[in-house]
Amino acid sequence: MNKPTITKSPWSEENVYRYHLENEKGTKVTLTNYGAHILEIFTVDKEEELADITLGVDTLEELKGDHPFFGSTVGRFANRIANGKCQIDGKEYSFAVNNGPNHLHGGPDGFHRQIWESEISEHNGLPAVKMTHLSPDGHEGYPGNLQVTLYFTLSNSNQLAIYYQATTDKETVINLTNHAYFNLSGKGNILQHELMINADHYTPVDKDCIPTGERAEVIGTPFDFTTSKKIGMDIKEEHPQIIIGNGYDHNFVLNKTDKTLSAAAEVTDPASGRFLKVQTTELGMQLYTANGLGGTKGKGDTTYEDFGALCLETQNFPDAPNQENFPSAFLKPGETYEQVTIFEFGTIKGKNGFFV
DSSP: OOOOEEEEEEESEEEEEEEEEEOTTOOEEEEETBTTEEEEEEEEOTTOOEEEOBOOOSSHHHHHSSOSOTTOEEOSBOSEEGGGEEEETTEEEEOOOOBTTBEETTOTTSGGGSBOEEEEEEETTEEEEEEEEEEOTTGGGOOSOEEEEEEEEEOTTSEEEEEEEEEESSOEEOBOEEOOOBOTTSSSOSTTOEEEEOEEEEEOBOTTSOBOSOOEEOTTSTTOOSSOEEGGGSTTSOOHHHHHHTSOEEEEEESOSSOOOEEEEEEEOTTTOEEEEEEESOSEEEEEOOTTOTTOBOGGGOBOOTTOOBEEEEESOTTGGGOTTSOOOEEOTTOOEEEEEEEEEEEEETTTTEEO
16 A cells, blocks of 8 residues: 655745645645645545535635635634633733624734745654744734644545644643635535534524523524534524524534544535545534635636535634633643644445445
């Protein structure tokens, strides 16, 4: 069995590169060290035809422009912080307000806008793309010099793994994720995709999409994905939470009590036969169904539509620094932030359906 391969190519300007990962099954992943973005994921369908199952843009210029975090690594704090403020070590800090009254995804100049140091390396016995970034004290309002390291690996079992590590010299807050937009058909919308989420509870939000602090049961609501169902089944329902987000844009409380690696979600597209499984060490996962994507320009002169993808953002809970009953998002000197998320791709084949 041959190991997966990684090649590196310059992209448009000095110190920005693309990394091309490929395994023996023909799965291909393209990354860039600009914003530690996932640019492409090509997998086969039930007819063994390759297609790109992620949304995005074609050029570095477009990636530097205005887009909804296509494939971005986001931080220092993924998701929202209410009013762009929180207390850290007894002092109030203010961050950029870039989502209504709130701070979102690390701010307008967050990790998705940085050129990361990068190299081909090895991790857990596999070829890896290693990316590192030093976020300086005070950047986007965050305290502490934060040193972040990522490893991306692709295995021959079609697992794309992202390993995150971070340390700080001053107490700070941290919440990292990748914001890939998945469409397993490679076109159209995801309303007929079937989704299961390993969560009995979710965190309802107020009108500004900030969690109320409640952990509500999903049973009997549109948020019940405890057994697989079509994403579009309840997305038009006149439920107050669905109305707020114009669809799903909510954090699910995964059925776990510690940061062990465990199953979070599984998505299947009956049309193409593709599936995606998600494992994570994180306690939460944001389901976003690209509710406001309509009219956004994408790859190959495509214009994306509302519900054109889904994001499964493994992370801590939104606004965790301001919510005492949420998992802690604070990182102190001498501690190490660690996270692992694995996206596994495959195809359902046969009359009864089996995974390959």
